[in-house]
Amino acid sequence: SALPSVARAVRVRIVALAGVLALAVVALAGSAVVAARPMAERVIQPETRSRDVMLCLDVSGSMTDVDAEVLELFSRLAEDFEGERVGLTIFNSSPVQVFPLTDDYAFVREHLDSIRASFDYIEDVPEFWVGTLNGPGASLVGDGLAACALGFDNPDQERSRSIILATDNEVNGAETVTLEEAGAYAASLGVRVYAIDPVTEGSETGAALKAMAEGTGGRYYGLHDTTTVAGIVEEVHAQDAAVLRGQPRIVKVDAPGAWPVVIAVAAFALVLVGWRMRV
Structure with a gap:
């Protein structure tokens, strides 16, 4: 009866490790996007x-x-x-x-x-x-x-x-x-x-x-x-x-989109999963 419990625990750990890996990939990808400073064009009229x-x-x-x-x-x-x-x-x-x-x-x-x-x-x-x-x-x-x-x-x-x-x-x-x-x-x-x-x-x-x-x-x-x-x-x-109103002109501004939020959520999830795996 102990073997099924051990097998189930192993499966849970494998899933958790896969989740950690996925979250790490998402966080790294988001960090790379933010570091690249995506830009957007905006028209302003002084x-x-x-x-x-x-x-x-x-x-x-x-x-x-x-x-x-x-x-x-x-x-x-x-x-x-x-x-x-x-x-x-x-x-x-x-x-x-x-x-x-x-x-x-x-x-x-x-x-x-x-x-x-x-x-x-x-x-x-x-x-x-x-x-x-x-x-x-x-x-x-x-x-x-x-x-x-x-x-x-x-x-x-x-x-x-x-x-x-x-x-x-x-x-x-x-x-x-x-x-x-x-x-x-x-x-x-x-x-x-x-x-x-x-x-x-x-x-x-x-x-x-x-x-x-x-x-x-x-x-x-x-x-x-x-x-x-x-x-x-x-x-x-x-x-x-x-x-x-002056002449309209185009300016470039940072446009990170939702990536900072995604990175923050991924980091929090990583901490939570890591804590659960240790418990």
């Missing part, structure tokens, strides 16, 4: 917002102590934007466009960081500043603001346009365009100006900045106001903007 924001920075001597702080603020603003195009123009006695409007935020952050680092120069004028000293005078804010207003492309498109102007408005020299005239020109283009002033509020120069900004439909902020970043972002986002 979206942008029809909002343009031009950062406008005074790099004159009177702003030296605060420009690095302003650029840090610009970086924080860029982090909070989503889909807006951002550009940067700097000025002293003459304006220079550092980069045109773009929605490549990695590119924007890289250039803002590079400019911030350039303020540590000792002798050589930083490359970003070349062209900002092409005339007499310094901190010609009206000329700088007018250049920023000219930095918007596609004038025939319905887009929300804003300038974030950081300056102490300490003009030294004869401007081709005054601050009031530049503000009026920006307003005629439908551009709102948000002024950031590092000087304590209540100064005569600050009052002129505030009047100009509010005349365009924008607002005036102090550099160290706790609501400056949130306020500007909220103001920009409050402006109507349509979602624009």
